[in-house]
Amino acid sequence: MTSAQIEIQLIASLVAVACAIPGVFLVLRKMALISDAISHAILPGIVVGFFITHDLSSPLLIILAAFTGILTVFLVEFIQKTGLVKEDTAIGLIFPALFSIGVILIAQNANDVHLDIDAVLLGELAFAPFDRLELFGMDVGPKSLWVIGTILMITLSLLIAFFKELKVSTFDVGLASALGFSPVLLHYGLMTVASITTVGAFDAVGAILVVALTIAPAATAYLLTKDLKKMLFLSVVIGVFSAISGYWLAHVLDASIAGSIASVLGVVFLIVFLFAPSTGMISVAYKQQRQKIEVLLLTFLLHLKNHTEHKERHVNHLGEHINWKRSQAKSVLELALKNNMIVIDSQVVSLTEKGNVFTENAINYITDHSEEAIEEMKKEFFLFRG
Amino acid sequence: MLGSFAVLRKQSLLGDAISHAALPGIAVAFLITGAKDSNTLLLGALISGLLGAFWIRSIITKTHLKSDTALGLILSLFFGVGMLLLTFIQKQPNANQAGLDKYLFGQAATLLERDVWFMAIVTGVCLVTLLLFWKEFKLLLFDADYTKTLGFNIKFLDILITSFIVVAIILGLQTVGVVLMSAMLLAPAAAARQWTNSLAIMVGLAATFGAFSGIIGTGISASYPNLSTGPVIVLVASVFVLVSFVFSPSRGLLFKEIRFRKNRNDLKLHKTLSFMYDIAKTHDDIGHPHAIKILNNFHGYTKKSLHKLEEENLIILKGGNWSLTEEGFFKAKNLYNQHIDAND
Numbered sequence: 080m081t082s083a084q085i086e087i088q089l090i091a092s093l094v095a096v097a098c099a100i101p102g103v104f105l106v107l108r109k110m111a112l113i114s115d116a117i118s119h120a121i122l123p124g125i126v127v128g129f130f131i132t133h134d135l136s137s138p139l140l141i142i143l144a145a146f147t148g149i150l151t152v153f154l155v156e157f158i159q160k161t162g163l164v165k166e167d168t169a170i171g172l173i174f175p176a177l178f179s180i181g182v183i184l185i186a187q188n189a190n191d192v193h194l195d196i197d198a199v200l201l202g203e204l205a206f207a208p209f210d211r212l213e214l215f216g217m218d219v220g221p222k223s224l225w226v227i228g229t230i231l232m233i234t235l236s237l238l239i240a241f242f243k244e245l246k247v248s249t250f251d252v253g254l255a256s257a258l259g260f261s262p263v264l265l266h267y268g269l270m271t272v273a274s275i276t277t278v279g280a281f282d283a284v285g286a287i288l289v290v291a292l293t294i295a296p297a298a299t300a301y302l303l304t305k306d307l308k309k310m311l312f313l314s315v316v317i318g319v320f321s322a323i324s325g326y327w328l329a330h331v332l333d334a335s336i337a338g339s340i341a342s343v344l345g346v347v348f349l350i351v352f353l354f355a356p357s358t359g360m361i362s363v364a365y366k367q368q369r370q371k372i373e374v375l376l377l378t379f380l381l382h383l384k385n386h387t388e389h390k391e392r393h394v395n396h397l398g399e400h401i402n403w404k405r406s407q408a409k410s411v412l413e414l415a416l417k418n419n420m421i422v423i424d425s426q427v428v429s430l431t432e433k434g435n436v437f438t439e440n441a442i443n444y445i446t447d448h449s450e451e452a453i454e455e456m457k458k459e460f461f462l463f464r465g
Numbered sequence: 466m467l468g469s470f471a472v473l474r475k476q477s478l479l480g481d482a483i484s485h486a487a488l489p490g491i492a493v494a495f496l497i498t499g500a501k502d503s504n505t506l507l508l509g510a511l512i513s514g515l516l517g518a519f520w521i522r523s524i525i526t527k528t529h530l531k532s533d534t535a536l537g538l539i540l541s542l543f544f545g546v547g548m549l550l551l552t553f554i555q556k557q558p559n560a561n562q563a564g565l566d567k568y569l570f571g572q573a574a575t576l577l578e579r580d581v582w583f584m585a586i587v588t589g590v591c592l593v594t595l596l597l598f599w600k601e602f603k604l605l606l607f608d609a610d611y612t613k614t615l616g617f618n619i620k621f622l623d624i625l626i627t628s629f630i631v632v633a634i635i636l637g638l639q640t641v642g643v644v645l646m647s648a649m650l651l652a653p654a655a656a657a658r659q660w661t662n663s664l665a666i667m668v669g670l671a672a673t674f675g676a677f678s679g680i681i682g683t684g685i686s687a688s689y690p691n692l693s694t695g696p697v698i699v700l701v702a703s704v705f706v707l708v709s710f711v712f713s714p715s716r717g718l719l720f721k722e723i724r725f726r727k728n729r730n731d732l733k734l735h736k737t738l739s740f741m742y743d744i745a746k747t748h749d750d751i752g753h754p755h756a757i758k759i760l761n762n763f764h765g766y767t768k769k770s771l772h773k774l775e776e777e778n779l780i781i782l783k784g785g786n787w788s789l790t791e792e793g794f795f796k797a798k799n800l801y802n803q804h805i806d807a808n809d
Binding site for chain 2: 109158341348
């Protein structure tokens with residue numbers, strides 16, 4: 080690895096961490112799309128900043144861009160408060176308008192300078208190491224490394240300082256204001272951090288990757304855990320992992336680094352989406368299937384309890400009476416047998432003692448409408464689940 | 466037009482997500498065919514757009530992630546994959562690849578006559594289907610459960626609507642580009658929403674607003690140099706929205722503020738009046754004059770409000786004194802029973 084490679088990976092990882100932290104809160108607060116809006120809407124800020132300074136690397140640019148970001152948030156909030164449209168519509172209205180202004184400003188005034196939409200939106204991580212910061216005549220590393228590092232330090236210290244407040248205000252706004260924290264202040268604080276992170280990061284990696292790094296790790300982590308601290312930690316890990324493996328993917332394919340980092344994020348999310356232990360598609364499908372069979376079993380047991388005559392309890396009768404498919408009936412019968420709920424004596428099904436007690440309890444719970452209790456009861460009675 | 470449905474279904478930003486999600490489709494279509502034929506590219510965009518839309522749906526329904534997260538996720542991830550593929554294509558030894566990304570930023574000026582016809586046909590198909598399924602769509606929009614109990618196939622309708630939105634977006638992409646597409650979908654609908662509560666009128670209005678912002682935007686951008694069409698159209702549409710927000714008679718901010726002020730003034734007048742009543746009823750003579758000085762701001766008193774009361778013949782002002790008229794006394798007496806009326 081050359082030093083440039085190490086630097087790129089370092090920058091990418093730092094960006095990943097810096098984005099992941101506000102990202103978690105944005106996802107939890109259902110404001111994930113704000114990051115998208117900010118990343119597009121800061122364009123006019125950057126353009127205006129460029130006109131003033133004529134220098135793409137001036138700090139004024141970042142400040143103005145961050146300011147535009149906050150302005151976006153403010154406008155979105157304002158439109159939303161009027162109650163005329165929903166929040167997502169408000170976002171969708173504001174940022175294209177601001178973006179259009181940016182595009183028009185560029186087209187009108189900056190045709191001859193190097194400032195075009197592609198460069199602003201897509202970013203190119205591979206060039207980051209060439210834009211170096213010199214301090215006292217010494218080369219201290221790539222500029223974006225310092226920018227991102229500073230932003231990350233600020234974000235981290237704010238996170239540690241206000242963790243409790245953020246947590247409370249994210250999950251229970253009412254409680255937060257009752258306890259005397261100002262949710263509005265925290266909201267704008269978070270938005271400012273998100274805005275600054277977006278601006279600082281997108282100089283290095285481009286707008287789309289910022290959005291991807293903000294939302295994807297947080298969303299993936301949210302599927303895996305419901306503990307805020309674990310979620311923060313996981314999203315940081317996922318972000319850094321994707322950043323580094325994305326870099327190597329890009330290296331192999333000789334393609335855009337930002338694109339491949341986003342692709343890795345996508346693959347990670349897809350895997351988690353399908354296979355996550357409690358929320359993944361597969362486990363959900365499995366659980367639903369199990370639930371279905373267990374409900375059928377319960378129906379079946381109730382049926383048995385209601386009928387004493389042999390005809391109604393004959394194995395072949397199930398098909399006609401409860402209208403089950405053959406395979407379904409078979410799996411229900413097997414489950415009941417395995418759990419010692421029924422005995423089959425010369426093709427006639429009868430409840431065992433245990434089955435009787437279970438059914439009685441179930442009836443009680445069902446008539447009480449305390450359906451959650453049935454889950455508990457299943458744990459108690461079932462040796463095998465469906 | 467379809468935007469109306471998106472807005473009402475709280476899927477406003479779907480447009481944004483889909484337009485980004487189309488990129489990998491374009492890239493893959495190009496990789497497979499190796500040609501820049503606009504039809505295959507559109508097909509690719511359509512497929513990946515649909516894929517994105519349905520993945521979003523499944524994320525929302527199957528997990529506890531919210532729609533905004535799902536949208537942002539799909540948007541950025543698909544776009545990232547698309548970028549990866551695009552840069553990959555750029556390194557391929559194929560001279561044809563230039564200008565693929567132009568697709569995304571949109572250039573209305575580059576449209577060929579054929580494309581326009583194609584768009585017109587698709588728009589026509591959308592319109593006819595919309596009319597055919599009007600009743601069903603309307604129901605689904607406002608009460609999905611009820612629709613289900615009536616025996617309509619919700620899934621089919623849902624997929625139909627989503628597909629149409631995706632088709633509209635993909636076609637629009639060529640004209641205004643990725644970022645601005647969402648505005649084209651949203652802005653006319655959001656503007657139309659302010660003027661009416663009826664779905665039919667809203668859809669019609671949205672179509673009109675959309676068409677007008679297209680025409681005006683193109684006109685403006687053609688008459689000045691260096692002005693790209695897409696952003697101008699979007700800005701015109703935004704102006705429509707702004708105007709609607711402020712001036713719409715029933716929901717607009719302006720009239721709301723006016724109503725609000727009017728109500729507040731009415732309430733203040735009533736407050737003053739009821740205070741006067743409390744004083745006056747302790748006297749035998751209703752018209753007994755009292756000093757204005759005993760009224761203060763706390764009782765909703767201002768000079769203007771006193772004059773207003775006098776204009777309405779509820780009180781008589783004489784020198785530094787006021788006295789209730791017969792009419793004013795009765796009005797004040799009945800005030801408490803009529804508080805509901807007082808608010809309108």
